[in-house]
Amino acid sequence: MSENFQRIYAAVAQIPHGKVTSYGSVAIMAGYTASAARVVGWALKALPDADTIPWQRVVNREGYLTIVNPRVDALEQRRRLEDEGIVVEEVDGLFRVPKQYFL
DNA sequence: GGTTTGACCCTAA
DNA sequence: ATTAGGGCCAAAC
Numbered sequence: 330m331s332e333n334f335q336r337i338y339a340a341v342a343q344i345p346h347g348k349v350t351s352y353g354s355v356a357i358m359a360g361y362t363a364s365a366a367r368v369v370g371w372a373l374k375a376l377p378d379a380d381t382i383p384w385q386r387v388v389n390r391e392g393y394l395t396i397v398n399p400r401v402d403a404l405e406q407r408r409r410l411e412d413e414g415i416v417v418e419e420v421d422g423l424f425r426v427p428k429q430y431f432l
Numbered sequence: 433g434g435t436t437t438g439a440c441c442c443t444a445a
Numbered sequence: 446a447t448t449a450g451g452g453c454c455a456a457a458c
Contacts, residue, residue, distance in 0.1 A: 353441050365453040366440035373439060396439050
């Protein structure tokens, strides 16, 4: 685990309740360039404590939940988002957050 | 050890 | 509007 990951986790923790943001925005908040979005994906995949970090508020730019982590699937992410009052719509078998919820 | 591969985004054509 | 390519950094191979 590197310090860069810690900065990413801190940036994710700053996302307000009931809002979502994109990977690129998290990268910028963490002090990276905008195109370091993939690193954010790696950081969240290797997330140490999924109970305290609001990782579910990070979606891709189109609002889709592109998650492949075996520990936590897209279903759990949708459940955690709806617990915050976010309405998640289903498009072609994939979950999507409407653009109005973006930060 | 170098090389490839990602929970992706931006720019240019 | 859509497509192609480069970039970012850490793991996995």
